Amino acid sequence: MRIGVVADTHLRARHSTLPKALVHVLTGVDLIVHAGDWMDPSIVRLFESIAPVEAVAGNNDGEELAARFGYRKVLELAGFRIGLVHGDGGRSTPDTAYAAFCSSDSAHDSIDAIIFGHSHIPYEEVRHGVLLFNPGSPTDKRRQSLYSFGTLELGDTIQARHYYYEDKS
Template structure:
């Protein structure tokens, strides 16, 4: 199974399309996982034109998005348990907050966002994956997203681009 992973789109209702590099890179995925901070519910429709979407809310999402999604989710795809959370909060790092949110569930991988920093590391036996942001790179050199391939194991990879149009 091939899954697109994005977070922190931070797009307003004025935006009419997703970046071309992102749309092209997500072609053929069976599912998209979004780790929150959509900003505008209209963006959900843009993502769902590519593939069905699983998501959680981020700290910048308003009431329309909060009605649709939860703070965290535990998903099962391809026999793997996938924790999904935005990762915002106080104290500790974003990665620590995301990992601690799933201490009892012990998923195979935790997908999180919030920091806009691409991250892929195994901590205490759990793969931690942040796709970065496809539209708001902040202090990062490039925009980014991720692709998960679920087979006999989980293969996660970041993809980068420099033009968000």
């Protein structure tokens, strides 16, 4: 199973397209997972035109997105349990995301991976056997030099990959 991983799009309703580099890689994925901060419910349709979407709302999303997606969930995909959360609310975004699903530094509560966003910083770490993955942002790079997003390949293991690009048109 191939999953597109996105977070922190921060797009308003006036946007009618997604970046070409993002669409190119996401075309053909089985599922798109979005870790919040859509900013506008209309943006969901842009992603749904590519593939089915699973998501959570972020701290910049309104009531409609929060009611539709919630703020935290566990996806069961291809035999893996994947936690999905935006990651806001703590000093360290990876630590906040990890704590949302794992009760201690040695127990991972049957979670294989955690997808999160919030920081706009691409991130990948395996902590106590749990993959922590932040795709960065495909449209709001902030202090990062490049826009980014990711994919997960679910097979015998989980393989994560970041994609980077300069032009968000």
